[in-house]
Amino acid sequence: MNVLVTGGAGFIGSHVVEHYLNHGHEVFVIDNLSTGNRENIPFVKAENFFEEDICDLDLVGNIIKEYQFDLIIHLAAVVSVVDTINNPVDSNEVNITATLNLLESNRLYNNNIKRIIFASSAAVYGNNTQLPNSIMKLVNPISPYAIQKYAGEQYVKQYSNLYDIPTTALRFFNVYGPRQDPKSAYSGVLSIMQSSYLDEKPFTFFGDGTQTRDFVYVKDVVQAISLVADSDNAIGHVFNVGTGKPSSLMEVFEFLGNVLEKDISTNFVNEREGDIKHSYADIQELSNLGYFPKYSIEEGLYSYINESTKKEIGV
Numbered sequence: 001m002n003v004l005v006t007g008g009a010g011f012i013g014s015h016v017v018e019h020y021l022n023h024g025h026e027v028f029v030i031d032n033l034s035t036g037n038r039e040n041i042p043f044v045k046a047e048n049f050f051e052e053d054i055c056d057l058d059l060v061g062n063i064i065k066e067y068q069f070d071l072i073i074h075l076a077a078v079v080s081v082v083d084t085i086n087n088p089v090d091s092n093e094v095n096i097t098a099t100l101n102l103l104e105s106n107r108l109y110n111n112n113i114k115r116i117i118f119a120s121s122a123a124v125y126g127n128n129t130q131l132p133n134s135i136m137k138l139v140n141p142i143s144p145y146a147i148q149k150y151a152g153e154q155y156v157k158q159y160s161n162l163y164d165i166p167t168t169a170l171r172f173f174n175v176y177g178p179r180q181d182p183k184s185a186y187s188g189v190l191s192i193m194q195s196s197y198l199d200e201k202p203f204t205f206f207g208d209g210t211q212t213r214d215f216v217y218v219k220d221v222v223q224a225i226s227l228v229a230d231s232d233n234a235i236g237h238v239f240n241v242g243t244g245k246p247s248s249l250m251e252v253f254e255f256l257g258n259v260l261e262k263d264i265s266t267n268f269v270n271e272r273e274g275d276i277k278h279s280y281a282d283i284q285e286l287s288n289l290g291y292f293p294k295y296s297i298e299e300g301l302y303s304y305i306n307e308s309t310k311k312e313i314g315v
């Protein structure tokens, strides 16, 4: 298959690209390297890598016309909530307009496509206190990022209903794993914890550390993508991608210390305004398609730390 991964040089994208290459597919990437890194995907041939902005609508249309992709995994986005608050109009171009353009280009020039998969986010649930977060329950998008992800997924869904373009949207919870950028804000809390341990600097909790998240290992996210890509029952639907289990930040911090065999001090400052207290995914719909998260938080952390250590010592 010809597979296009937008945002393929980013954290999640690099794992998706690796997966499809390992399964013998021809993989192409569009990425402007705003938060991604070409070194994340050394295995992608130069002629398959387009260092371009997905907001260049004509260019994206031309690439789609030329390559007639079978599968598109659309991950490129302004991923920082804070950036979308500071730049709501510009981020809207990337997160909504470019998504709509991608859909429309396929409708016009590539309507034999087998699937378009869109990366949405658990952020669409906002401060919804009814747990677990279920796709059957109300959303409450409270940032431009969450509004943009919700709009994107609804466009994606309706392109399936209105124009028969086979699409699926996935609401990722807190994804972690190798190649995650430690500078990224909240979703990167695990990589920030790891940096603190490795630099032996104190870690600062916003609040008391009892807030919970559904931390899902990036390989399980790849499993979910590949599963929905192959399932006709996923067409026109939205799915949560998590583990279905909450972990508190304090638990994760302590466990990471055990894995790394290190002990650092902690600071506690006020909770950040607007931060969500508890979140975890109802994964029933995805489980019905055969999804089973292979990594508990403990297993995922071991694998993450092993991979990072291998990279540091150049294995």
Ligand SMILES: NC(=O)c1ccc[n+]([C@@H]2O[C@H](COP(=O)([O-])OP(=O)(O)OC[C@H]3O[C@@H](n4cnc5c(N)ncnc54)[C@H](O)[C@@H]3O)[C@@H](O)[C@H]2O)c1
Binding pocket: 006, 007, 008, 009, 010, 011, 012, 013, 030, 031, 032, 033, 034, 035, 036, 037, 052, 053, 054, 055, 074, 075, 076, 077, 078, 079, 094, 119, 120, 121, 122, 171, 172, 173, 174, 175, 176, 181, 187
């Ligand atoms: N990491 C998480 O926990 C998480 C949670 C929910 C949703 N998501 C979504 O998953 C997707 C991937 O996120 P990630 O964590 O891998 O982030 P990332 O920043 O590592 O990856 C995003 C990639 O998109 C590229 N990009 C950004 N703007 C672009 C543009 N205008 N044109 C071309 N390329 C552009 C970046 O350079 C980067 O390589 C995003 O859509 C994000 O919103 C991630």
